[in-house]
Amino acid sequence: MPAALILLAAVLTFAVVRPRKWPEAVVAVPAAAVAVAIGAVTPQHAWTETKELLPVVGFLAAILLLAQLCADDGLFRAAGDAVARACHGSPTRMLGGVFAVAATVTAVLSLDATVVLLTPVVFATAARIGARPRPHVYASAHLANSASLLLPVSNLTNLLAFTASGLTFTRFAGLMTLPWLVAIGIEYAVFRRYFAADLATYAHEPKDEEAPGVPRFTLVVLGLTLAGFAVASFAGAEPLWAALAGAAVLGARSLARRRSTPRELLTAANLPFCLFVLALGIVVKAVVDNGLGDAIARVLPDGTSLAALLAIAGAAALLANLINNLPAVLALLPVVAPAGPGPVLAALIGVNVGPNLTYVGSLATLLWRRIVHAHGTEPELGEFTRLGLLTVPATLLGSTLALWASLAVLG
Template identity: 70%
Template sequence: MSTTVVPVVLLLCVLAFAVLRPRGLPEATAAVPAAALTVALGAVAPHEAWVQIRTLLPVIGFLALVLVLAHLCAREGLFEAAGAAVARRCGGSPRRLLAGVFAVACAVTAVLSLDATVVLLTPVVLATAARTGARARPHVYATAHLANSASLLLPVSNLTNLLAFTASGLTFTRFAALMALPWLAAIAVEYTVFRRFFRADLATPRATPRAEPVLVPVSAGPVAPDHTDGTDGTGDGPRLQAPGAGPRVPRFTLVVLALTLAGFAVASLAGLEPAWAALAGVVVLGGRALARRRVTPRELVGAASPLFCLFVLALGVVVQGVVAGGLASGLGRLLPGGDSLPALLGVAAVAALLANVINNLPAVLALLPLVAPAGPGPVLAALIGVNLGPNLTYVGSLATLLWRRILHQRGIEADLGRFTRLGLLTVPATLLASTAALWATLHTVGA
């Protein structure tokens, strides 16, 4: 095989392994040998592979710290408390419960990354729906969609964001300012479509809601099948059982989390890596949890997902081989130039398509070297594409695959047809709305 074909075959094998995960083996099991083969067969020179790894290492380190921070927040009960608060404030309405789930999922995704939404919040949402008597389907599909579409706001919200943030040359606060309107636009479109798409589910709760909501987070068991109940005649859906008091709010954790988020902005303005702020948050929360014996050092190391970090580094080398083998020239012919609205829409569309073909992480690794020289606008447009596009198919995002696996572990099978129909309604609309919002922001406040 030529050096053009080999990296493509290796990338497809790595992605297939990541999707199937035979015997539960980590993704790095296939990615590391694939990266070694890419170098050994001459598709990527050893020094080029080392440069790629050195470029990715700070981003991966930041990701690991954010994952540990999210884990510590979960151990302190932040997610259960958020679920309980949503259940109390829904006022017995499944539609207001959906609005609450949207609010919490958007906040968790933006601040603690999409992994926290998929892994830590999804089980809480399942438990909340079960205990309030609402049908779980609209709310659990919301966590899948918002893990992707609500990850536009901050560099820490998604690994793709961290990569784009590094390539854009923007500060933390500037990145957030430029992406705020696209983020809001995507969420508004998602919420509008969800209210319409799941109107039947939002009108009929289960007949016998369980008592006391949201006390079972990550270990929540399967949700029983939905069935129909009556409505309250208020026009806002059926009445649900009023939830009880629920768990306490971990105020210390909230304060540390807020200070860490502020630290991201301050560090960026001071010319420091935001990872220092994340490290400070981990040291404070982790030191407190270790002192109280709520976590172990081994647990914290595991929360950093070292094997997944290794997978990303190895994947970067494989993608570099694919790009050098001809993908770059092909994408270069497809990508429009400039930062006009049609150009940004073109970049976002190509990025979304590529994410659904080879997954969003390889897609952003392949696209960034091509769009970065054109300035922050095309970089952020590509980010919109790789973040919103994966809501169309299961394979577009590792987070979506993980969400599906979590549901399967709880005896719930996500329906491919429903997921695809929902994606066809949301993805084109969110791409258009968010890219238009980005263009408006760029031409109003400048890059």
């Protein structure tokens, strides 16, 4: 296990630091090869893990491309303009608008879209009405994690949990709707109080500028893609195919209008990051097979009682902040999946909400930090941690209670 842990630590450290902005796969792929070469994971287990992850990684590439195409068509600019006009110069109303848009974008287009594509729009919208950007920008980071509970497509961790849970798309969404709403509500209440001074500052109505047009065709394709996720689930097909269909329609339209090139579309799919996820899965499999899986099984309680669900969610949050949420869910699922969908969804709450406590909890948070820095703002570690201490325990408790209630009502 020490050798496997060293490999995992090297992969995660490189992913956090990313010297010279090299892709994460630069270290992850050799680390996976070393894990197989030294016998930390057998070639058969490595290949099985890769086959299980391929549909998930394919979906990730498709949804990243779909989100970028939506941004290119002006969907995020239109959303920012709607928030600016609806808030009438009130930073408090703008916070509510940012929460609504960020929660929707995270749920439908994944947390990466919120971090990469919506955060710059939040900066621009705050500047447009003269509001302090701090509460709204921090909201995009928090909601990228905590608002990703709703759909199987909202987060890569969700896709992994969805596959292990045996639930249909609509069943998953039905069980996670109340936890999702509770998480957003707790975050909003804390943000209103924590950032009260920033929200009380003077702002102004947005200048009378020409509003960007709403990309109706893009919205229709996005709606049909979301419906396609549910249809594919009922048909026993992977959500990958619905995501590919939506990306193909918008991609072909963009190429026909010469707004994109094939190379740009390929870049938007971020294939190096997808390769990183596959390699990371093999490295985590090596760690799990060499003792971590047994250690987790000894610590986590059995059953689906409220106490068991709370313990699983708490342990998952802790593990996410120790080794990042993606390796955490890969390590947890083999242990909790045999107990049914309840423990799987409790673990998902932990690995999605828990990363709001530290920068290293999720790759999305690390990416958000880079984007904020590029806009001339340096988020303070102390403030990020204080805000996490105020939101994470309450959100974990509230969302897990809501999950327990949903399981009791819906079965």
